[in-house]
Amino acid sequence: MNRKIVINGRFLTQKITGVQRFAHEIVRELDKIVEPNDCWELVIPSSCTETLNLKNIKIKRIGRFSGNLWEQISLPLYVIRTKAMCVSLCNMTPILTPHVVALHDINFKVNPYVFSKKFVLWYNIVFALTTHRIRCLTTVSEFSKKEIIKNYGIAEESISVIHNGWQHYSRVKEDENSLNRFALTGIEYFFAMSSNAPNKNFRWIVEIAKRDPQSMFIIAGIKNSKVLGDDSDIRVPENMRFIGYLTDGEAKALCKNCKAFLFPSFYEGFGLPPLEALSVGAQIVVSNTSCLPEIYGGATHYIDPVDFDIDLDKLLQENVASAETALNKYSWVDSAKSLHALLLTEYSRST
Numbered sequence: 001m002n003r004k005i006v007i008n009g010r011f012l013t014q015k016i017t018g019v020q021r022f023a024h025e026i027v028r029e030l031d032k033i034v035e036p037n038d039c040w041e042l043v044i045p046s047s048c049t050e051t052l053n054l055k056n057i058k059i060k061r062i063g064r065f066s067g068n069l070w071e072q073i074s075l076p077l078y079v080i081r082t083k084a085m086c087v088s089l090c091n092m093t094p095i096l097t098p099h100v101v102a103l104h105d106i107n108f109k110v111n112p113y114v115f116s117k118k119f120v121l122w123y124n125i126v127f128a129l130t131t132h133r134i135r136c137l138t139t140v141s142e143f144s145k146k147e148i149i150k151n152y153g154i155a156e157e158s159i160s161v162i163h164n165g166w167q168h169y170s171r172v173k174e175d176e177n178s179l180n181r182f183a184l185t186g187i188e189y190f191f192a193m194s195s196n197a198p199n200k201n202f203r204w205i206v207e208i209a210k211r212d213p214q215s216m217f218i219i220a221g222i223k224n225s226k227v228l229g230d231d232s233d234i235r236v237p238e239n240m241r242f243i244g245y246l247t248d249g250e251a252k253a254l255c256k257n258c259k260a261f262l263f264p265s266f267y268e269g270f271g272l273p274p275l276e277a278l279s280v281g282a283q284i285v286v287s288n289t290s291c292l293p294e295i296y297g298g299a300t301h302y303i304d305p306v307d308f309d310i311d312l313d314k315l316l317q318e319n320v321a322s323a324e325t326a327l328n329k330y331s332w333v334d335s336a337k338s339l340h341a342l343l344l345t346e347y348s349r350s351t
Contacts, residue, residue: 003347004084009044009059010071011090012051018164018272019104022140023089024052025168029336031057043078045070068122072096085135085347092123098130100346102138102162105269106147107199114199127152136346138162138339140270143291162339164270165332166279175249179257182218182243189216190312191258191282193251193273196222201287204264207308209240215312217262218254220246256280260316263287264305271295275330278323283316299326 007030011023027042034040034056042054046061063074076096079086086097093101108115108123131152138160139145145159179185194202202222209217217240236242246254255261261277263286271292274284278299286292288302298321303310 004039004041004082005343005347006060006075006079006082006084006086007040007042007057008071008075008086008088008090008094009042009048010067010075010092012044013048013066014090018270019090021168021272022102022104022164025165025332026089026162026336026339027052027054027057029332030340031055033336033340039084041084043075045074085343085350087343092126093130093134095126095129098134099350100136100138100343101130101134102140103144103148104140105144105267106151107267107269109151110147111199111267114197135350136160136342138342140164141291141294143294144269160338160342162335162342163330164272164275165330165335166272166275166327167332169248169252169276169279172248172252174252174256175247176253178246178250178253181250182241182254184218184254184257187216188259189218190260190262191218191220191254191277192262193220193246194222199265199267201264201266201305204303204305204308205262206236206240208262208310208312210237211308211310212312213237213239215239215259216241218243218258220244220251220254252276252280255282258282260285260301260312263292264303265292266290266305268292274300275326279327281323283320285312285315296326297321297329299323 007027011020014020031054036056040057041060042057043060043062045063045066047066051059062078063070065074072094076094079097085099086094087100089102091103108120112120137158139148140163142161145161148154148159149156192205194200196202205217219242222242255277260283261274263274265287267290269291274286278284285301285303286296287305289305301315301318301320
């Protein structure tokens with residue numbers, strides 16, 4: 001293979017959410033598949049301080065810009081100049097070179113109220129200009145695939161589903177002091193990692209906590225414990241504690257020791273956090289909406305995200321399938337192999 005494949009490395013400058021996690025892990029696994037003589041590069045801004053330890057994919061620093069300007073000017077000009085194929089793994093793509101794009105979900109289009117008007121406008125502009133010029137489009141679930149087809153009219157055969165994985169969690173060292181640090185030793189608690197984004201449905205956890213004053217609810221990720229987002233009437237009960245943002249080691253420890261991990265989201269493209277919790281033995285409670293039944297099958301306890309009349313202890317007594325029935329379906333290795341095969345096919349088609 002002589003033609004260059006360039007991976008958009010802007011994700012290394014961003015906070016890690018599920019989307020960036022996908023990029024990190026897929027690139028790590030692609031690096032094990034790519035041959036040393038193949039012309040693959042992970043291209044990042046010159047100012048980027050983060051990197052990945054790669055053996056076969058070369059890391060290339062370019063450009064004076066950062067952020068959107070780097071992604072829309074520096075990166076595509078480099079791609080065009082080197083006659084490369086551009087691979088973007090985190091939703092956004094350069095308008096000039098929308099070659100291969102992983103579009104995890106279209107929450108920005110289906111639920112625009114979740115985001116700022118500026119963010120929604122920018123995403124709508126980019127995808128209005130690029131959607132039908134993208135050479136190879138992937139997403140992370142059949143649900144997201146159907147949403148993309150419905151909203152953009154893209155042919156079904158033009159979209160490939162490449163899932164997330166969970167094996168990265170095995171590399172995370174559990175912070176064994178976390179329970180002591182957060183005064184949770186010997187305490188039974190429900191655990192959630194949430195935000196004030198409306199689709200995350202934080203209100204459900206608040207309402208359930210109000211109805212179950214004997215249980216403790218621990219929430220990571222939200223700083224403001226009084227008023228959240230646009231829901232100015234949400235007031236948290238005394239049996240709910242906010243512990244801020246956690247390290248991966250802290251989150252793993254709290255997942256491993258909780259009564260259940262709660263994920264009442266209205267809309268997800270994949271929903272990675274419950275899979276991470278499931279991988280360390282936690283019971284999980286997720287919404288029966290969007291992609292979640294597809295991803296978790298019978299390995300979870302389902303709730304209606306608008307039904308607050310739920311007894312969690314009673315729900316957890318119900319039998320569910322083993323965690324392996326879900327975990328065995330997802331692998332970063334398999335996903336990287338699938339993407340690699342797609343890229344080789346697209347590469348051959350475009351030469």
